[in-house]
Each structure stands twice: as structure tokens, then as C-alpha cells.
Amino acid sequence: MKKNAIAFDGLDLLASAVLVMDGAGRVIYANPAAENLFENSSKALVDHTLSELFLNSGELQLMYEEALAHQFADKRQDLALERAGREPLQVHVVVTTLDDPEMPVLIELRENLQQLKLDREERLLDQSQANKELIRNLAHEIKNPLGGIRGAAQLLELEIPERHLKELREYTQVIIKEADRLQTLVDRLLAPHRRPHIVGDVNIHEVCERVRSLIVSEFPNGLKIQRDYDLSIPEFRGDKEQLIQAVLNIAHNAAQVLLPQMANDAAEITLRTRIARQVTLAKVRYRLALDLHIIDNGPGIPPDIRDRIFYPLVSGRDGGSGLGLTLAQTFVQQHLGVIECESRPGYTDFRILIPLP
Incomplete structure (x- = not known):
């Protein structure tokens, strides 16, 4: 175990997440980078199988079994590993065969930052398109009633008796000014869709x-x-x-x-x-x-x-x-x-x- 402890000390310094597996398919060691990636302590990760850590562990489990059977020295693959109640991990996985019966397989997981960036951009574009449709529909729904409210306030102001005009005009002006403010807001919402693209x-x-x-x-x-x-x-x-x-x-x-x-x-x-x-x-x-x-x-x-x-x-x-x-x-x-x-x-x-x- 002293030899393993020395090896684990070296793995502690790596920036990428590392899981060391035993022959029964259980985690016997997780380095600090793995704790950060999994948002869990090493103690909570140890003794768990891959199927307990991930909802879709099939491909990773197969790589582990092939490494255990010494079918390769190391194998690499990009995977999206799903976890219960959390965002999937987009990772580049390296599975390595070790010449040690106590810890025969090492799994290294590196966050696939490019894939994360692509996914974030795709969400942003989808969100932007949804925003455009929402804004366009909402603005048109607001615009028509606003005109009616403003017009009614102006007519109401004309009908106010002269003796009450000074005290009541304040209220009609509030309605008119707030309708104008909302109209300006609606115009700003619609501006990008109205103005032609001048190249x-x-x-x-x-x-x-x-x-x-x-x-x-x-x-x-x-x-x-x-x-x-x-x-x-x-x-x-x-x-x-x-x-x-x-x-x-x-x-x-x-x-x-x-x-x-x-x-x-x-x-x-x-x-x-x-x-x-x-x-x-x-x-x-x-x-x-x-x-x-x-x-x-x-x-x-x-x-x-x-x-x-x-x-x-x-x-x-x-x-x-x-x-x-x-x-x-x-x-x-x-x-x-x-x-x-x-x-x-x-x-x-x-x-x-x-x-x-």
C-alpha cells in the first residue's frame, strides 16, 4: 500500500480528474481534480462503480472491461456522461491499463471545453430565437391596447368640467405619459426587427x-x-x-x-x-x-x-x-x-x- 500511496501522491498534482479502479470495477482512488469535477469528496466517490456514478455508463464500462482484459494500453473517447440531477459531463476520457493487480485500470477525464462552448452557444442561439418570437408577439399584443388607453385618457381629459380640470388633469396626464413610456419601450423591443440590415x-x-x-x-x-x-x-x-x-x-x-x-x-x-x-x-x-x-x-x-x-x-x-x-x-x-x-x-x-x- 505504500507503493500505491506514493503513486496516488503523484496523481494528486494532476489538473485532470483521475479515477483508479480495482479489478471488481470499483473506485479505489479519486484525485482532487476529480473531486472538483464530480463536486463530491473522494470518500464519497470511493467504492462506487461506474454505473453508480453515471446514468449512461455503458461505453465507459466497456472501455474499463477491455482495459482489464489488456486489450489495449490506452484508449481515448469523447463522452457525455450523465448524472442524476446534474448537468452532463462533457469529457475526453483516457482509459489506461496498469500493470498492477491491485489497481489495474486508470480513468482520466478531461473537461471538453470546446464541446461545452458549442453547447453554450447553441443554447444561446435557441434562447435568442425564442426571445425574438416572444418579444415580437408580446410587443404587438401590448401596442394595440396602449393606443386605446392613451386615446381614452385624452378624450376623458376633454370631458372634464372646467372647474375640476386642474385637479383631475394630473391623473389623465399620468395615464398618457405612462402609455407613452410603454410605447417607447415597445418600439425599442421591435427596433431590431423593423430596421433594415444596411451592409x-x-x-x-x-x-x-x-x-x-x-x-x-x-x-x-x-x-x-x-x-x-x-x-x-x-x-x-x-x-x-x-x-x-x-x-x-x-x-x-x-x-x-x-x-x-x-x-x-x-x-x-x-x-x-x-x-x-x-x-x-x-x-x-x-x-x-x-x-x-x-x-x-x-x-x-x-x-x-x-x-x-x-x-x-x-x-x-x-x-x-x-x-x-x-x-x-x-x-x-x-x-x-x-x-x-x-x-x-x-x-x-x-x-x-x-x-x-
Whole structure:
């Protein structure tokens, strides 16, 4: 057992999850990376079989049995391993035959980050399409009654006797102003679907500079906007105004949450452009893609809405409409691209990926 303990000490240092199996098909060791992957302690994993760990263990069980029979030295396969009540594990599995009767098989599981990314993008596209249909239908359902409510309030105001006009007009004006506010909201919801897609040559740095000038004019004090551009990025075909609006929505949100830092001259937004190579977007592989980052040093996105920030009417700040990021994602998707987000306290990075010619 001393020999095994030394071997296990070495496995403790690996970044990939490792399960060591005995001849009866039970786990005799799980390294710390496996504890993180399975979200369970080593003690809870030991003595379990593969069928107890996974709902669909058939392929992995077969690989284990072939390794036990010394049919190969090692075998690799991408698997989606399902667990009760949890997300499936998208992993690249390596099963290795060991020359030790006490621990004859080693199973290594590496998270398949590319597959996770593809699945996340697919969910995002499906969600975006569902949002579009919901918004379009909801906006039209709201629009007609709003016109009737506003018109009725105006007629009611005309019928109010002169002696009561001053005291009652206040109420009719509330109805009219709130109807107008909702009408503006509906118009913003429908804007991406109404406006034609005007395609021309786009220089992404002209887009960034336009956004920078707009943000600086609105927030002249306490905010530093850093530019980190790759000037070799070529022009591409796109709708310049839509892209300006998409980047502006993200940068404006960043500026809003940085208001406390602006008071101490500590607020910072970085506009960074790069070229990404061999990028897969919506299951299509592109040789080159624009890789635009809008980074801020604000408090970060609240964890409870982090997975829902591109949903309509979800906002992380008081007074926000919850439409800015939804519209930004819609505009970028119309360019066959996607917006990703990484956020933690002190660092939020919105990454825009758009295919390049």
C-alpha cells in the first residue's frame, strides 16, 4: 500500500480528474481534480462503480472491461456522461491499463471545453430565437391596447368640467405619459426587427472610436478609456450602425456601473481588438474572426443574473431597462457572431466574435 500511496501522491498534482479502479470495477482512488469535477469528496466517490456514478455508463464500462482484459494500453473517447440531477459531463476520457493487480485500470477525464462552448452557444442561439418570437408577439399584443388607453385618457381629459380640470388633469396626464413610456419601450423591443440590415464595409476601429467619443462626452470626469487595437484587422462587410449600437450598449452599461469609481478617478474601460483563428460559431468553423473585448474594472455582474444577462428585461442595476444587452446580442448575431461574457469582482469582459473574410 505504500507503493500505491506514493503513486496516488503523484496523481494528486494532476489538473485532470483521475479515477483508479480495482479489478471488481470499483473506485479505489479519486484525485482532487476529480473531486472538483464530480463536486463530491473522494470518500464519497470511493467504492462506487461506474454505473453508480453515471446514468449512461455503458461505453465507459466497456472501455474499463477491455482495459482489464489488456486489450489495449490506452484508449481515448469523447463522452457525455450523465448524472442524476446534474448537468452532463462533457469529457475526453483516457482509459489506461496498469500493470498492477491491485489497481489495474486508470480513468482520466478531461473537461471538453470546446464541446461545452458549442453547447453554450447553441443554447444561446435557441434562447435568442425564442426571445425574438416572444418579444415580437408580446410587443404587438401590448401596442394595440396602449393606443386605446392613451386615446381614452385624452378624450376623458376633454370631458372634464372646467372647474375640476386642474385637479383631475394630473391623473389623465399620468395615464398618457405612462402609455407613452410603454410605447417607447415597445418600439425599442421591435427596433431590431423593423430596421433594415444596411451592409457596407466596416472598420471596427472606427466603430470603437465612435463609441469612445460618445462615452467620453457623457462621462467626461473620472473615467479612463484605454485603447488596445490590432490595426492589422481587415475591414469586413456589416451594418456599421448596428455594431456601433451593440458596442455602445455594452460600454454604456460598463460606464453606469463604474459611477462609484469615477468619484475616485479609478474607473477604467478597455477596448481591445484582436484576430482569433480557427473559431467555431454556431457550429460553423471560420479561419479568422474579429475578437473584440470591452473590459471594465467594475464590481462585476451579480451571480444570480449572470446566466440571464442577455434575456430581455433583465438588468443588474436600478433604473436599467434590461434591453441593452439583448439588442447587442441580436445585432451581433445578425453578423453571424456571438457575445460571450466573463465576470468577477473588479473585472468584467464582454467578448464579441464576428467572422472575418
